[in-house]
Amino acid sequence: MIRSPLMTVMVDAVLKAAKGLRRDFGEIENLQVSRKGPGDFVSIADHKSEKILHEALLKARPDFGFVMEESGIIEGKDTANRWHIDPLDGTLNFLHGVPHFSISVALERDGAYFAGVVYDPIKDELFIAEKGKGAFLNNRRLRVSARKDLADCLVGTGISPSARARFPQFMAEMTTMMDKTASIRRLGSAALDLAYVASGRLDGFWETGLNSWDVAAGVVLVREAGGFVTDLQGQEYRVDSASLVAANTNIHKSLAQTVAAVGAR
Ligand code: IPD
Ligand code: CA
Secondary structure, eight states: OOOOHHHHHHHHHHHHHHHHHHHHHHHHHHHHTSTTOSHHHHHHHHHHHHHHHHHHHHHHSTTEEEEETTTEEEOOSEEEEEEEEEEEEOHHHHHTTOSOOEEEEEEEETTEEEEEEEEETTTTEEEEEETTTEEEETTEEOOOOOOOOGGGOEEEEOOOTTOGGGHHHHHHHHHHHHHHSSEEEOOSOHHHHHHHHHTTSSSEEEEESOOHHHHHHHHHHHHHTTOEEEOTTSOBOOTTOSEEEEEOTTTHHHHHHHHHHTOOO
16 A cells, blocks of 8 residues: 555654653553542643644644644644644543553645544554545555444444533433444544444444544544444534534434434433
8 A cells, every 4th residue: 555645744743643652651550559640641641742743744744734632723824734633532541541542633625624544552553544545454445334234233422521511412312322223332532433433343433522633534534434424414524513423324324313313402
């Protein structure tokens, strides 16, 4: 597989930031037992990762803009291109020593997500996709799953721990979806959830209230692996959509309709 210059820039930046995160994750176990806990340490690791990504991408494409989880929006001279960066997706897993987190970097071009990289530094799994060029996991081509019946499907979901007002709604959706699917997974990194849909490990995924940096790369991955990504109303997923439903094309409609039918509480 020959990588485009753009993808090479993205992968190089992500692998550089991942080195630090992997090293810092190794320290977490020692910090769990300290009275203060690893909170500050994780926040520093998160910011360090973002700084590495920002510097590497700025050096390679000086005019592009940025939307970053920690540092916010930085406008670029080139208004058609901007990066969406989550330097550590799955922060709570990282904080508790659970080895399931990722770095997510995407390029938005002319208002649509164009290229994405999601990297799991612990499992050394590199998911990449660029519009029209397909999706890959460590150089192997990805396809979404082929399951047709929602009842056979394993479906991911998530909710931010700070979205307390939405917990009852989330629980109602979970109750319905537990009933209608093989089962539900709440794995803790939306970027990886989408990468897992792209690779057929999950048949689908839904979540409300995500930010662009959580999902931008994953959206490109799912689409390039042959899946659909919309909001809960079935409209094509856009940079500012409030909800997200991603799945293989066979179950996408019934997944979106089943979640939407739970209704707002
Ligand atoms: C969170 C994770 C989680 C999702 C939350 C996100 P963070 O991102 O992606 O899976 O359910 O909505 O905020 O805080 O770990 O970067
Ligand atoms: Ca995130």
